[in-house]
Amino acid sequence: MQKIILNQTWKGMLMEVKRSSRTKTAVSVVVPFILLAVMIGYVFGPGSELISFGVVIPEISIEKVEFVDSEIIATVRNTGPIAVDIVMADINDRIYPAAIEPDKHLERFESAIVRIPFEWNEGEPYAVGLTIDDGTRFEKQVDVAAPSIQPTVEMITYFAIIGTYVGIIPVMIGLLWFPFISKLSRSKYKFFLALTVGLLLFLGISAAEEAIEISSENLSDVFNGVLLVATVAIVSFLALNFVGEKLKKRAGASKLAGPIAIALMIAIGIGLHNFGEGLAIGAAIVLGEAALGAFLIVGFALHNTTEGFAIAAPMARTKLMIGRLAAMGMIAGVPAIFGAWVGGFVYSPLAAVIFLAIGAGAIFQVIVTIMRWIQNEEGKLSNSSVLAGIAIGMIIMYITSILV
Amino acid sequence: MLTGGQKMIIVITVVSLGFAGYLVFPAMDITAQEQPEVFVTHSGAVVQTTGDVLDPVYTIQEVEFDPEKYLREFDYGEVSQLEDGTTLREFTIIAEDDKIMEIAPGIFYNVWTFNGQVPGPTIRATEGDLVRIHFTNNGDKEHTIHFHGNHPAEMDGIFEIVGSNGGQFTYEFIAGPVGVHPYHCHVMPVEEHIGHGLYGVFIVDPKDARQQADEMVMMLNGFDTDFDGENNLYAANTIPYYYQHHPIQINTNELIRVYVVNMVGLDPINNFHLHGTLYKYYPTGTDMVPSEFTDMTTFSQSERGILEFEYEYTGRYMFHAHLTEFSEKGWSGVFYAKDNSQPNMEGYAYGS
Structure with a gap:
């Protein structure tokens, strides 16, 4: 009894002195930092001889x-x-x-x-x-000196057109598979959904690999390339998870919400990925590697039709809403243009690594979302059509990646 | 109203974006200079900048060692007469290896020095003089002085290693043969001891003095400042481009005599090229008859000789390594030939 009263008084006090307790909380947060700063100051500060060995190598x-x-x-x-x-x-x-x-x-x-x-x-x-x-x-x-590209109107247009060819048009073409997917039987549909997972898995790994490659070639060791990529990718994964949940909640009980939210997440993830592709193309053109640039344009364009497919697949069970589908296509495709601008005009290896890592995180988040969706629909993931879909998706991507 | 979680997310986002922005985009410095600086390119163009000029080539920047002074400074030692009439020249040389010197504008390098400088003092004696060198090693490493020329084996500075932190040795020999010779530390690894600066010029004059001339010393040297086995900087007398922005003042129709010694390590050869006139070349300076009349001489490591020339016309004449790599990494300079009546051109700079 006394305990309860005490508790209540305690609570009352808490309510009353909420402000001062906040200050206390703040102090309790700050105090360890102050002690840490004092210790560091003591150990490394002027007059300290504790750590004075070794040679510092500038870089x-x-x-x-x-x-x-x-x-x-x-x-x-x-x-x-x-x-x-x-x-x-x-x-x-x-x-x-x-x-x-x-x-x-x-x-x-x-x-x-x-x-x-x-x-x-x-x-x-x-x-x-x-x-x-x-x-x-x-x-x-x-390796090759080439005049750096200035952001003139012609160049901006040029990169926008290339971005359109690489990003928007192939994705839109991929979306044309919508009627085909929507007519599929349930198990075949699941197969194609799993195929999307396979495609995305490949894209996610390739984005991470690309990010690590750029960081090891162009970034100093001090940036911890691999850990930078991992950190940015995981943060992007978590952030998109958060956004995705919000989207679903906002869409409320509507039955459409699930598939459309997933398609939107896929579109955003692919959009980030295409930003990375645009970056690569823009940078290749700036570096005077015109042949590589052209090669990348053809390769990414072929590649990206499969992305349209990935967006279309989850929406295939809903009513055909051409407007929404097109909007998704734009979300996925337009970033390629921005990527080409950034890559062409303000290329920075650090920016490239960060964008690619964000794209990788986004793609993995989409994969998790689709897998969760399949599980909700089906109850289990070890279904043979699902497994086959993922495997074939990756194989298709691998083959298109070496062919182009 | 935002929840705690949302606030946290906003904070994380802002902090990470801010940090990423700082890393991705070049820093904008609000303390940038208001007065733009200008500098002159190799082709004479004048370029303006709001930042700092990085220009060891044409900008006059003072460094610790003074090649102007070294050029015409000869140390004849403390002179006394022995009973038999021989001239005794006594020198004191102290080796150190802890000095950090600005060997080019802004570049600091650990030089190992004889009497606090690189190159060491130019020691000069007449053939037949008794040279006595009181050597003290105040360095942390062992050092010696090895003179090129005639002397007894135990005066050779090879096997008589002089200990660090106060080790002493007295080198004594009769100066000879006539000519220009290097002296340097001969402790192994010799490349390292020479590379850090333990060398100097030793001139032995003939008993019948050479013709009166404007005499100068040029020690061709180089520095591998990042220890990658390649020299980063080359020079005549240590400071790259020094005589380019401080042209050597000479008179027309006056005999100029240059004692050139090549102590560049790491590279097998060096060379010397003179503009606007040709010189008589005396290899090692041992013969009174020139071997060549030329404007280009190749020097192997420690190879040296004497150059004699005159300019007929006034003006600026370059001298430099014709190995363009060396000349474009500091080994180039200018003679400014003037009539005696002309005003002093001290501090004459390129483009001015």
């Missing part, structure tokens, strides 16, 4: 090299553990007068632009070198 990374009128422009980032000064620039190991903006002192992770006036020749390879204050020289090799 910079040349992330991007652009060729403009009579100038080579390198983007450099301090990716080492200590601040550095950039003191000298060279082209092909020959020193050139240059300028660094905003200034030559780079704190950790800070980046700057180095402008090296140089009459470069199109199509020739160049090595751009930068030397820091301790005399260490860092180099970035460019």
